[in-house]
Amino acid sequence: MRILHLSDTHLERTDTPNRHGVNATDSLRLMLGELRHQRGVDAIVVTGDIANDGAVEAYTTARELLREFARPLNAPVFYTTGNHDERGAFAKVLGSGHVEADGTERAEAVPASADSERAAVSTVAGHRFVTLDSLVPGKVHGHLGRTQLDWLREVLRTPAPHGTVLAFHHPPITLDVETQRVFGLRNPAELADAIRGTDVRVILCGHFHLQISGFLETTPVWVTPGVVNRIDLTTAPGTERAVRGASASLVELGGAYGPLFHTFHARDPRAHETVYELGEEEVRSFIGRLGP
Numbered sequence: 001m002r003i004l005h006l007s008d009t010h011l012e013r014t015d016t017p018n019r020h021g022v023n024a025t026d027s028l029r030l031m032l033g034e035l036r037h038q039r040g041v042d043a044i045v046v047t048g049d050i051a052n053d054g055a056v057e058a059y060t061t062a063r064e065l066l067r068e069f070a071r072p073l074n075a076p077v078f079y080t081t082g083n084h085d086e087r088g089a090f091a092k093v094l095g096s097g098h099v100e101a102d103g104t105e106r107a108e109a110v111p112a113s114a115d116s117e118r119a120a121v122s123t124v125a126g127h128r129f130v131t132l133d134s135l136v137p138g139k140v141h142g143h144l145g146r147t148q149l150d151w152l153r154e155v156l157r158t159p160a161p162h163g164t165v166l167a168f169h170h171p172p173i174t175l176d177v178e179t180q181r182v183f184g185l186r187n188p189a190e191l192a193d194a195i196r197g198t199d200v201r202v203i204l205c206g207h208f209h210l211q212i213s214g215f216l217e218t219t220p221v222w223v224t225p226g227v228v229n230r231i232d233l234t235t236a237p238g239t240e241r242a243v244r245g246a247s248a249s250l251v252e253l254g255g256a257y258g259p260l261f262h263t264f265h266a267r268d269p270r271a272h273e274t275v276y277e278l279g280e281e282e283v284r285s286f287i288g289r290l291g292p
Helices: 024-034 056-073 087-094 146-156 178-183 188-195 280-290
Strands: 002-006 043-047 077-080 120-124 127-131 164-167 200-205 212-216 219-223 230-232 240-243 247-252 260-265 274-278
Touching: 024 056, 043 056, 043 127, 043 164, 043 200, 056 077, 056 087, 077 127, 127 146, 146 188, 178 280, 188 212, 274 280
Parallel strands: 002 043, 043 077, 127 164, 164 200, 200 219
Antiparallel strands: 002 247, 120 127, 212 219, 230 240, 240 274, 247 260
């Protein structure tokens, strides 16, 4: 099973540069163009922050660009929500978030939720893909509610032939970075309890705009860097710098060494240029304003 994993496209409602001067649509076009030689891709996973402000036009752009890319591969695309996404607009364009290569709906099951959380399950060549919705409206951190976790337990009660891939936006692991500790998934222990002893082979996330690998208890977790930009951790503690450069990942399951993870970096002539830089006071203000 070969999975292309993208995240954090942050598309705008128009094909123009954002407030930092980065054209998010161009970043996605560039990344997909760099991936055009990939073969044997079984699925594509996009783990949230598809739109920067929840605009319907942004989801439409994502759907069209990913459909154009996925159709020659005959690979389904699985989208999840992120903290910048808006559930209503997401559902209007992407439905459950599980779509065939031609863009049609393919989810096998979705949970019943009063909050319209966008979770779904599909199977590809015996591998089960479950997407969850860790969005907390108006906040940057993530949380998986009881309804979703109970639904997940029920889904996982019956093992899939080749195991389960779990995908959502907010990582349940963090580096020793304050923004990650505050803005990651707030209830990783509850998720760990829900998947303990099940066939979940890997957890795929985004959100941090940089690559991290680790474990939630015994389950491998992979955090892919962002498409719109990446975070540079060479800055002083308590500060944050984002730089240009679209990235994506290849996840390989099965075989003697799986899961395997590889990161692609687009050949952007302006890669590594600073997009924005926040000092300690600005980071503290950001955390105070949008933290839990």
